[in-house]
């Protein structure tokens with residue numbers, strides 16, 4: 522079997538001039554051709570790239586993963602949008618809802634809420650001295666502009682301070698956006714509903 526084959530190999534013209542032949546076994550000629558430079562460069566390039574890639578993404582975590590990069594982009598876009606929303610003229614149902622949906626504005630609103638409102642409405646908005654802001658029931662209305670007006674002008678006799686004069690209109694707007702963003706989430710352990718359901 523192999524005899525026949527090596528005869529054929531010998532008869533066939535050598536793969537190159539014969540100069541590169543370094544090995545002959547059983548009539549099989551083995552050449553040691555140099556790999557083309559472009560091929561080697563691709564290989565070394567890939568090795569160098571993988572080392573840098575590993576250092577950047579795995580060892581030092583210096584570069585953001587695509588997921589992180591996406592989150593960073595999203596946050597930047599939301600922040601830019603939040604600046605625009607805050608600069609919009611008078612508060613309206615539309616721009617309050619837009620703010621509530623904007624991650625950056627809602628998180629600024631959460632800060633305002635944490636600083637000023639949690640003593641009476643609880644950290645999660647579930648209520649305490651003041652009503653639960655996460656249920657569907659409202660003493661003074663749950664529409665965006667109603668929530669905004671309640672926060673701005675308060676119901677001082679009922680125990681809700683008028684925040685407009687205390688923290689300024691912009692922060693009232695942010696707090697209203699935050700309340701709108703948690704409304705209807707019905708946090709566990711919240712205070713029993715007070716008032717009427719939002720129409």
Ligand code: HEC
Nearest residue numbers: 637638641650651652659660661662671676679680681696
């Ligand atoms: C000193 C306690 C207190 C603080 C602080 C407080 N609230 Fe209130 N809040 C109340 C009370 C009490 C009521 C209910 C008023 C009433 O019965 O008319 C209320 C009502 C509300 C309502 C209307 C709820 C409804 O059912 O219509 C909203 C909205 C609200 N507060 C938001 C806020 C926000 C936002 C802040 C922070 C900027 C805040 N409150 C800070 C006590 C407080």
